[in-house]
Amino acid sequence: MVLKCIAIDDEPLALRLISEYVSRFPSLQLIKTFDDAISGAEFLKSKPVDLLFIDINMPDITGIDLVRSLEVKPIVIFTTAYKNFAYEGFELEALDYLLKPIDFKRFEKAVEKAVDYHQYKNKTNTEAPDESLYVYSEYRMVKIDLNSIEYIESMEDYIKIHITNEKTVLTLMPLKKVLEKLPADKFQRIHRSYIVPVNKIRSIQNRKVKLTDVELPVSDTYHDVIRNWMKFR
Known part of the structure; x- marks a missing residue:
């Protein structure tokens, strides 16, 4: 190419x-x-x-x-x-x-x-899905490995992407828009302020999701979605 x-x-x-x-x-x-x-x-x-x-x-x-x-x-x-x-x-x-x-x-x-x-x-639908997310941060495009994302946090007009062993990436984007860019089978919205990678969910209890190093709240809107999703994992 x-x-x-x-x-x-x-x-x-x-x-x-x-x-x-x-x-x-x-x-x-x-x-x-x-x-x-x-x-x-x-x-x-x-x-x-x-x-x-x-x-x-x-x-x-x-x-x-x-x-x-x-x-x-x-x-x-x-x-x-x-x-x-x-x-x-x-x-x-x-x-x-x-x-x-x-x-x-x-x-x-x-x-x-x-x-x-x-x-x-320019990747076609027949090709293997890309394992990266591209966002703009500090006036540059940043490539983020999907597997490195710990969770994504909404900060009003911005989102904060927490990354394993790396600096947090802050970008101007609503949470809804970044969710559209992520593979639906790998990421789940659990709250109006949080998106998590499903493979890093360790447990769900008392309306909280336990990840590797942090607990995040699950709102009423998404609690049933998470519970039903976990049944089939």
Whole structure:
């Protein structure tokens, strides 16, 4: 699988560096580069690509505004000379952002993430189900192994994903939406604030679910669902 990509940046040196980096990956095919955002936007309207490398700060139109204007959005990796990444990039669900001058090892990680995510999005129903969850956290896409999830907790507009031996991941997403992304046979909602992996349920007693290291409440709404589900395990 080869990802077709373009790069848009008003700095010729940055474009040359991205072109050189891309050439090292058989999984990428650089179709074209643009030193102005308007030409790049016109190209994307008629010729969609899989992956877009784009500078945030350009004189005619910002990279964020360009991506926002696209009806069909590719996987987006923003490049920027500024450490403070704009919040709008998070809203556009950018896969990653690279700080200039771009380090090759950091570029390589972003490419690997793009290839993984492209395969995830284009997986057919006949293929084995993916054992990962992709969410946006700290302005980047994060890949989470489903087997590593201890439980998921609602924090109003955010959810907190508790992961075995790793830092908790916080992402802007309602609990209902993340439940739709999870395999129904592996995860169960037990409360308006909690989703748990069913293989980590140790016991259910007194309206509480005992997991490996924590007990969580089961609300009246979901108590019968859990009880009936456990009968057939």
